[in-house]
Amino acid sequence: MVDPSSSPLPDAAAQPGGTDAVERVRAVLARMGASAHLAEGLVGALGPGAAEQLGDDPWRLLVLPGVTPEQADYCARRLLGDAASADDPRRGRALVGHLLRRATRDGHTAIDQTRLAGALRSLGVRSTEPAMTAALDDGDVLVFEVMPDSDDDFDGDAVPEMPDPERFFALARIGLAEQDLGEGLVRLSGTSEPIMDSATAAETVEEAARRLGRPLVPEIAAALVTVALRGVCVLTHGPGAAGGVAEAVSYAAAIAADSEVGVAVAAPTARGAAALRERLAAVGAEVDVASVAALLESHGPGVYGRGAERPVEAGLVVVTEAMALDVETAAALVDACADGTHLVLVADPAQAPSAAPGQVVTDLIASRTVAVAALPGDPPGPLARLAGGVAEGELEQVEAPGREVVVVPADSAGEAAHRAVQLITDSIPRALRIPADDVQIITATRGGEAGADAVNGACKARLNPGPGALNGLDPGDRVLLGGHGPGYAPGDTGLLREAGDDGAVVELADGTAVTVGDPGHLRPGWAIPVAAAHGGVWPAVVAVFPPETKGSRPQVYTALTRAERHLSIVHAAGPALARAVREVPAITRHTRLAEVLREG
Template sequence: MSTDRQAEPAAAEEPAAEASPADADQNRPDKARAAEPEAEPDGSGTAEPAGAEDGSVALHGEAGDGGPGAEPPVSGRGGVGEGPAGPEAEAGPETAPAAADDPAGSEAEADAAQSAEPAAEAQAAPALSEAQAELAAQKIERERIARRKAEREAPVEAGAKLSGKAADLLAAVRAVESGTKPSAVYFDEAPAAPRRPAPAPAAPRPATPAAVAAPAPSADTVEGVRAVLARGGAPEALAAPAAAALGEDAAGQLTENPWRLLSLAAVRPAQADGFARALLGPGAGPGDERRTTVLVGWLLAQAGLKGHTALEAPVLEKALAQYGVPDPAEALEQAIAEGSVLVFHEPLGPPAGEDAEGAEDAAQPVRLLVGLEGAAMAEESLADGLARLAAGAFDAPGDWERAAGSAPSPSAAELIRAVAGHGLVTHTGGEAARAEPAALAAAARELGLRVCVAAHAPGGGPDPVTVTGLLSGAEGPGRDADGQFALDLLVVLDAPQLDVETAAALVESVPDGARLVLSGDPGVLGSAGAGRVFADVLAARTCPQLVSRTPDPGPLGELVSGIGIGELNQVDAPGKEVVIVPVKDAGEAVHRAVQLVAESVPRAFGIPAESVQVITPGHGGSAGTRALNAALKERLNPGPGRFGGFDAGDRVVHVPSAGRALAARVVSADAEGLHLDRAGARIVVPKELVESQVRHGWAVTAHQAVGTRWPAVVVVLPGDAAQALSRDWVYTAFGRGERHLSVVHGVDQALPHAVAEVPAKPRTTRLTGLLTALATAGTQQPE
């Protein structure tokens, strides 16, 4: 294998030229540059494999000290868009919960933005998106779930002043907090604690996967909001999205409580504070109950963008303090009492001092969690549904055993046997292990069962069914008279991509007596939305768990498998399956990536350029997706961009909603919108949504690439992106290639450091505890 250190296209007879680790050291990149705007939260980082002279691949790198930056969210007058200089003025959604000591705070990714930044811009569009139309079909199901949840006793009563255990727990939390609280800054300043810049804010996910878009606000409503915004010095462009977010009484709500402007994804607390000051005058102080109540909800919403379904009370209080709230504990208690948020008590273990016989009066150690109603309802509904399926008992007749006996591998046989006798089964493994659920599906069909296999992305499974299409009814078996899926076995691939809301809608639709298999690779990047469903189900250990013993083949499989356990191994690549291309700066990285896609890989492997995918950590910067796509378009499909920046033949990514990045190609455009070919299906993106939902797609982020593989992949790791690298990012990006992986590296030790020492960002969730409690309660029921 060789490592190409020259940028001249003439030198690219092979994907790379031979180089030793010493050669790579001669090509050490510059230290990270100043933060570039518009970097995506799925990362901005740098990694560097270095070549070895013996035909093997040695990977190493040097950490940089830079990181991704972000654009100011809004511009306007009177404080909105004119936040103070400082971290928050340049920060996106990641900043908020990071204000506290939450380990997932300042470093947590806003995973909703993995759908690419087009989703962040979609909020201002007056027309319904494709995703909203798809999700509308789920309305009846979610209403049924809501009614069911309403009938259950709430874990903690909200809507009245706290008393009893809840009040005692809040008091205990405040009592055990050590040290003084952070000094309160003036309420419209940025939090004092420095944190890394974050990307431009992404649009929040809908309250539930089945949320139906509200009708477009009337012209009178928009005009009323515009007048209020003008009085507060806010941009008129916010009128339509504010009216859509707050409803027909939006103008009245903003007049009564100007901080409701935080309902818009692009608005930060500093801008809302300025708007409130302009409307309310000096009375708009940092401790105003209207402000603190909205701020609590906003912080939890931002936490949801980073994958949390709840936050610990002390974490939330510290975040409030850093936004200048004078008494965070009181503010949190007020929000709980008003019912705007819910509080949950999660046991942390057996009662303190409990002896072998048990002690009824022993103190139960608990963790106090606070969350929003939508995520709480979805998480509890999901736990109920999973417990219902897990409790199903099935006989394992001989025909299942015969099917297992003829399975193509021992792991597939184990999976068939487990599914024969259980209603809920988990299955983990790499790319090669995807053949095992396929074998299960084939065996079940031969036994006469109605089977559906759903994947995260189109083409990700043996059947052309996506999870989103299944839920909307556009794909799959459809629903029976009771609104349940008409099937006996549902196999969900790419299970790590399920957020709690999507998973709840999915599980609630699986009928009693049916089986559910959740299958996926635990090493890949997590879901765009809140929750860590697959990891929580695995941690609960309340159902059979099958671990595939089928390894991913070849040098690529060996490399990626090592990354999954935190080891960046040297692998033999005699067929140039893995190639390292060291570069000195971002400009050279772009040049070499274009050369690899357009010349080297097609020449060396016979893989056409349209089957080579470029993956990079972020959208912004000198070697982000924007820069790479501009260079790749100029080389592969030059044109004037006559269709709103696009030309026929352009490779694009269509992002109809957060977490869904769908590869497509531009066909044409007319007054109706932009016509795309997506895996043979023709779709039309309305012209008013093109700017927010469509981006060029020769280069994508790892979050956008998850669930899809290409014959060849070029991973570009520029020098200003080292801090964004993590084990799951590298594992995901390097695992997208089927036959070939080229790594255009710009840093040295950042890569092995990330693989060995930077695991996936933690998420605060409740699902594991809920599943464990339901399983325990089920075993204790009298017969």
């Protein structure tokens, strides 16, 4: 945007025309020496009065994710002169919002006051209280108070002092969603009655296993009794548990059918729903599975056809791959569960938390307020053994006589990108008879020579060259959806079928077709970052780790467990990858959900 030490950027008047609101913003940007290209984003973030807001408060620039505090300060000095102060409440308000938005992009849902104050001081704000108050007065930020646990005991007639509440700041949208999620889960736990008594549930599961011709695993039977008895339940599993998960879902459906409460089964993405449906068919069960977006009848960001006024018509709701659920999606899901509904989240806790803010399953388990039961794994094959080692902190080679796991070394990021494209376009289809359409490249980063953007460019040139008539895309391209829309959610992948006046038609992995009206929601999808792969699985995966990889154990584990039949690891990270698996065991997120649940 702006180099604070440089001369002004090009004059806004030279930029292309636009709406009146955009033109007014460009005029203000020109006065502060900022790029006119920011105008449309500012109008989108601040509304048609963006020019007036920016003229009164140049630090409003910080609503854009690409603007730094130093750049905003430079523009403020250009516009306000000596009136621009480091302790200006407008600056403090903007910096609080900036810090919380940055934290949200990193997955946090709330930041405690002490940590936030320290971050503000590092940006030159000497009086942090006025800055926080100004942010709260603006309405985009909320504060939540939690009373800390006290170990003080009454001593005779002395009354211990009440501790000061701990204060957590959050963006209003995220903070309210997390609060609603916690309260909704408490509601489900408090209003549910057993679907069946434990003996009847055990008999139902045994009969379902006999019908499917499956040996009944005691751990699965015990988990399903818990599902029947408790209103909110987390079923945990490790790598290589696809069969066990499918059996558990099929038995849950049997409990719902015999008790006539109805069942709804969903996965975070259409890809995950399609894979689960195939697994259920493999064990002989016919259960309908939808994506969470389809289950909730998504219309756009935060807009759903299903909710408190029109809940999901099922007394038992099961969601697999639940580590991918963020607080906003989970809040919408719980809101769409009527009082008394049993909610079951099936998850592998070793995976990374969701791409969007929150760590729903992790917090549920940590709160000790919901039932938790473990599902057993299938007999471990090479993929499960590799992932199991990573979950324990070791990245080691495994024996794979059927070429289930192949490590492809590379000396540079450029060579890693070349190997990845070669694998999807030739090696895997030719050697393993897995078509390119069933191979997904997962990258450690989006940018860089071996990031998703660069690899996608090379894949398009090989697999579907064309003029790129729709923002660089053409019919026949594999696409990644990067936003919420009618029937789809971030992380869904599909095939771009056509583009018309109403938007682009994308066929999702479960066979449904959705219309994407916002071109910004569409990206090339042959290669996707790890965060976008959450919630989906593919027959074959090419995991790319370039030299600049700075990962963690959960991220590596998540990438490796997206493959069902074959995994190629393009390894250019040297010892840094094994070190990340060994030394970075978790992704730390600051959230409030566990506290909300404990407060009840």
